[in-house]
Structure formats: C-alpha cells, structure tokens
Amino acid sequence: MKLFSKIEEVRIVPVVVFNNASETIPTLNAMKEGGLPVAEICYRTECAPECLKIAVSHFKDDFVIGAGTVINEQQAKEAISLGAQFIVSPGLSVSVAKVCKENNIPYFPGVATPTEIMQAIELGIKIVKFFPASVYGGIKAINALGAAFPQIKFLPTGGVGPDNLPEFLSNKKIYACGGSWMMKGTPEDIKNKCKEAIDIVKGAK
Ligand code: 3PG
Secondary structure, X not given: OOHHHHHHHHOEEEEEOOOOHHHHHHHHHHHHHOOOOEEEEEOOOOOHHHHHHHHHHHHOOOOEEEEXXXXXXXXXXXXXXXXXXXXXXXXXXXXXXXXXXXOOOOEXXXXXXXXXXXXXXXXXXXXXXXXXXXXXXXXXXXXXXHHHOOOOEEEEEOOOOOOOHHHHHOOOOEOOEEEOHHHOOOXXXXXXXXXXXXXXXXXXX
16 A cells, blocks of 8 residues: 555554554454554554564555554664554654665654754655654644744644644644544444544545
8 A cells, every 4th residue: 555645645643552462453454444544553562563564464455554663773674574664753763764764664753843853854854753742832833843844744643632633634734643542442442433533634624
C-alpha cells in the first residue's frame, strides 16, 4: 500500500502498543473493519518486533505498517528488516535518520522546538511528529512554528482525540494526526472508534 497517499487520505496514524503478540491479528482486523488501515506499532513492549512481523505477514497488502517509539539505530534496522514502511521516534535521532535514509524509509522524528526542526531540515526531513502536542502548545505552537518553517508539515501526537481532531485537521500545516485514543478497549470498541475517527476526517475535508 502506498504510504504517503494512504496516510494523506486517512490523515490519522494510530499509535499501537501491544502487550502480547496474540493481540496483533484481532486488533488490526478491527482497525481494517473500522476503515483505518494504518498502524504505528510501538517499540515499547518486548513483543513489538514479533507483532510487527505478524502484522507485515498478514496485512501488508491492506495496511500501511510502521514502527514507533524507535529510539536507536538497532531498533530502526530491525524494524525495517521486519518490513516496517515508516519509522517514528518520540525525539530526533540522527542515527535513526541515517538508517532510514539508507533504506529509503520515511522517518518522522519527534520535535517540540525550532532547534529540533532545524536539525530535521538538515537531515532532509519534511514531516515531523510534534510531540507531546497538547503539552507543547497544540495548534497555537504549530501555527507559530509553521510560520517560521513553511517547508515543514506536522504530525501532532500526544493528547489528540475526537474533541480536538477537527481543529488539528483543518490546519494546513498538519500532515496527519497521531494518537492512541482509538486503540482502547475490545476489538469492537477499536473498530467503532476507528470509524468515528474516519468520520471526523471526512467532516474536516
Ligand atoms: C505517542 O507515543 O505518540 C503518544 O503516547 C500517543 O499519545 P496519546 O496516547 O495521547 O494519543
């Protein structure tokens, strides 16, 4: 599945944290049924590599699957070798950026300051994760940073949810919104929250 066009279409990057590899298939099925076939599988739990492997082997034709919370080059190399199509970090890592560039894989580093955005620009990056978005000033901060860096688009994550999603999505500086709000509860809950998120995206167009 073409990464940029799919993320641009759905405009949401679900932050997915698995506690057990057995959750992978039911969760991704629920997301698919809910119309949100994008998953940032986070390297926050031990089972993350296994979940990524399962996700890629079962869903790679229907889903855009990436790895999140990637904090060093070993994790980046592993995630890419397991089939991750994009890499996200909570902060900016030059070594992760290098691995992604060598493998021609998009890297969305976390930033919160002008200095970090300048580092991202130096690394040739055009889309940054703004994290944690609600703590660092939300849309107001994105407008201020966006004015100084017209070449940059933002992926705000952290504190994004159905209430503030319309405000974020209607802003031209926003590439897509990330978050975990739709990943709570049973597969049925996940399906319904994904549907709700997609309806909000449609309403914001
Ligand atoms: C992340 O890692 O990007 C955040 O933990 C997601 O933030 P949220 O849980 O507030 O959506």
